Amino acid sequence: MENGRYEILETIGTGAAGRVVKARDTRIGRIVALKTLLSELTEIGSPEKFLHEARIIGQLNHPSIVGLFDVGIEEQGNPYLVMEYVEGKTLEPVLASGPIPLQKACIWCADLAKALSSAHQAGIIHGDVKPANILVTQEGRVKLGDFGIARFVTQMSCSGKVLGTPAYLSPEQIEGKPQDGRSDLFSLGILLYQLVTGVRPYDGTSLGAVCAQILNVTPPLPSRLNPQIPPAFDRVIQRCLAKDPDKRYASGEELARDLYPFARSVPQSSSPWRLWTAQPLLRGAVWVTGVLVLLAAGYIPAAPQVRAHLRIPPAPATVVYLPMAPADLLGYAKEEPLEEVPAPAELVLPAKIALRKVARHSNAAARPRPAAKQTLAANETRPKLPAPAPGPVFPEAMLTETRRAPLQIEIQAHVSGATLAVFADRELLFTTALSADGPDVPLRVERKVPLGPHQFRVAIYRPDRSLQTEKEGLAEIRGDTQNKLAIQIRHHSRFFLLHDNALEVTWPDAAAYPDVNSAARAAVPAAMK
Numbered sequence: 001m002e003n004g005r006y007e008i009l010e011t012i013g014t015g016a017a018g019r020v021v022k023a024r025d026t027r028i029g030r031i032v033a034l035k036t037l038l039s040e041l042t043e044i045g046s047p048e049k050f051l052h053e054a055r056i057i058g059q060l061n062h063p064s065i066v067g068l069f070d071v072g073i074e075e076q077g078n079p080y081l082v083m084e085y086v087e088g089k090t091l092e093p094v095l096a097s098g099p100i101p102l103q104k105a106c107i108w109c110a111d112l113a114k115a116l117s118s119a120h121q122a123g124i125i126h127g128d129v130k131p132a133n134i135l136v137t138q139e140g141r142v143k144l145g146d147f148g149i150a151r152f153v154t155q156m157s158c159s160g161k162v163l164g165t166p167a168y169l170s171p172e173q174i175e176g177k178p179q180d181g182r183s184d185l186f187s188l189g190i191l192l193y194q195l196v197t198g199v200r201p202y203d204g205t206s207l208g209a210v211c212a213q214i215l216n217v218t219p220p221l222p223s224r225l226n227p228q229i230p231p232a233f234d235r236v237i238q239r240c241l242a243k244d245p246d247k248r249y250a251s252g253e254e255l256a257r258d259l260y261p262f263a264r265s266v267p268q269s270s271s272p273w274r275l276w277t278a279q280p281l282l283r284g285a286v287w288v289t290g291v292l293v294l295l296a297a298g299y300i301p302a303a304p305q306v307r308a309h310l311r312i313p314p315a316p317a318t319v320v321y322l323p324m325a326p327a328d329l330l331g332y333a334k335e336e337p338l339e340e341v342p343a344p345a346e347l348v349l350p351a352k353i354a355l356r357k358v359a360r361h362s363n364a365a366a367r368p369r370p371a372a373k374q375t376l377a378a379n380e381t382r383p384k385l386p387a388p389a390p391g392p393v394f395p396e397a398m399l400t401e402t403r404r405a406p407l408q409i410e411i412q413a414h415v416s417g418a419t420l421a422v423f424a425d426r427e428l429l430f431t432t433a434l435s436a437d438g439p440d441v442p443l444r445v446e447r448k449v450p451l452g453p454h455q456f457r458v459a460i461y462r463p464d465r466s467l468q469t470e471k472e473g474l475a476e477i478r479g480d481t482q483n484k485l486a487i488q489i490r491h492h493s494r495f496f497l498l499h500d501n502a503l504e505v506t507w508p509d510a511a512a513y514p515d516v517n518s519a520a521r522a523a524v525p526a527a528m529k
Contacts, residue, residue: 006034006082015132022085025069032069033085036078050079056124057147064115066135066145083145087138091131091191099198102229107263108142109192110256115144116188117252120181127179129187130168131194166210167200171243174211182245185255189240189248196233197225201241204473205507212474215243224467233262404448405477407508408484411443415491415501418468422485423457424449434460434489449477458487458505473507483508 006023009031013020018037025032037050054071061067070082094100112134119126126133126147133146170186172179193201201219204210219241221234236258242248249255409422413434421431429447454477459470477483486506 006032008034023082025082031085033083034080035083036074036080054079054081056122060119060122060124060147062115062118064111064141064143065119065147066143068147084143086135086143086145088136091134091136091142094136095131095194095198099226100195102196102226102233103263103265105192105195106259109188109195110259110263111142112144112188112191113185113252113256113259115252116181116184117256119147120184120252125179125181126184127173128168129184129191131191134191166207167202169211169214171215172245174214180245181251182248185240185249185252186242186245188252188255189237192240193219193222193237196229197222199225199469199471203471209474217472217474220470220472225470227466230262236262403451403479405451405479405483407447407449407477408482409445409447409487410484411445411487411489413443413489415489417463418489418501419461419463420487420489421459421461422487423459424454426455426457449483451477451479453477456485456507458485458503460489460501460503468501469503471503471505473505475508477508481509 005025005027007026009022009024011019011021012033018035020033020035023032023034024030051071051073054068058068058071066086067084068081069084071079072082073079099105112129116126116129124147126144128146129144133144135143135145137143168187168190170179170183171177172183190201202210202213202217204213222237223229223231223234236255239248240255249258407424407429409430411420411432413420414436415434416436418434419431420434422429429449430445432443454475455472456475457470457472460468462468475483475485484506485508488504490502490504
């Protein structure tokens with residue numbers, strides 16, 4: 001580098017874009033982060049173009065943006081960036097430990113939204129907002145980094161390639177449409193969703209599945225996954241993740257104004273009694289007496305509505321709590337055709353069949369005896385019944401629509417005290433109680449499902465019938481392949497105190513979507529497939 005100005009101290013990390021080291025500026029004496037870009041990245045555009053874009057990024061000055069101090073080109077021709085060194089870690093290990101409190105998530109994303117607004121006003125789009133590009137300082141604040149690389153890659157993406165992390169792409173990035181600041185706000189909305197719920201809103205098993213979900217699927221509301229989230233926050237997430245950019249927030253400043261009130265709110269307790277006592281005390285005995293009278297008068301008719309409102313979220317009414325299912329449950333789940341037994345043409349009764357006497361209670365009056373026993377002659381037969389009319393004939397098209405294929409459900413559970421339910425298009429397929437006392441053998445179940453695409457959902461409920469965690473996925477049931485849904489539940493501890501169940505699902509083959517995944521794959525370059 002330039003006259004050996006930067007002294008390398010240690011390597012911080014390496015990635016797909018380059019190598020980051022901790023260095024000391026010998027001229028000024030400060031510690032900096034020096035990132036050298038790989039030669040593959042420079043093939044997108046010339047080094048002179050990179051230097052021009054870096055000068056634009058150097059004009060940004062915001063407390064939530066990692067500062068850019070210097071740029072240059074090595075002797076080998078690879079460009080490098082000299083950035084502000086931040087003591088801390090990226091947001092990735094924070095998300096790996098589970099969801100964070102709503103107040104902290106809102107203050108972080110509000111600061112990032114203001115930082116993006118400052119860049120958008122200067123005409124700069126980040127294009128790759130993701131946890132790996134966000135640093136958490138030792139003081140607990142966040143800084144958005146890699147503006148230089150993201151700006152350079154975004155300017156060079158005119159070739160039609162989809163560039164960025166698939167799970168955090170916006171719809172217009174996938175479809176190759178023009179981008180603006182609202183594309184960065186969509187990625188920030190995905191990050192906010194993951195911070196408060198602990199799961200990604202779009203989480204497929206392949207690049208095509210993730211892109212198809214971003215383009216077509218509406219994720220469940222955060223309040224369904226975390227009961228402590230207020231409904232007003234759901235509306236903020238829905239606006240951030242709108243498929244149409246015109247329905248999203250117009251600027252980061254507008255998004256920050258809606259997030260800061262949640263950051264200053266007091267966490268609400270899930271106990272109904274604490275929610276009531278947390279209100280200011282009523283002044284005067286008259287007011288107390290009036291409220292008690294009204295509650296006593298309206299308790300009986302309003303009790304069902306109150307209980308229904310406080311039960312958040314309830315388990316589906318169709319869930320049946322079963323004991324531990326045997327390992328050979330698959331044999332009982334299969335549908336076996338019944339053998340048709342032809343009815344006899346004639347029914348011949350034996351001769352001299354006497355009617356049995358009917359005994360009454362001793363206090364009841366005795367019934368008169370019949371004059372003679374009723375018998376049938378030996379050769380007497382009952383009349384023949386007419387043959388049943390032929391059934392209706394259904395066309396081949398109707399029979400094809402009702403065709404079904406077996407879905408193999410394999411469950412590997414290492415937990416107890418919870419209930420597992422499997423849904424297909426909001427209809428319950430199978431449910432069972434989880435137990436870790438039996439042999440370590442997977443439970444295998446077979447269910448018949450109509451052919452075609454389906455929206456599957458796997459959910460775990462606590463003993464109090466409240467929703468603990470769930471996952472959804474798109475898949476197609478086909479008749480020419482094995483349709484297997486693999487489910488694994490294991491015990492997961494957080495912070496050495498709280499314990500939860502981790503759910504891992506492998507969906508059936510979701511690559512057979514001609515109407516969903518083909519459009520998404522057409523926009524994805526071959527290198528990223």
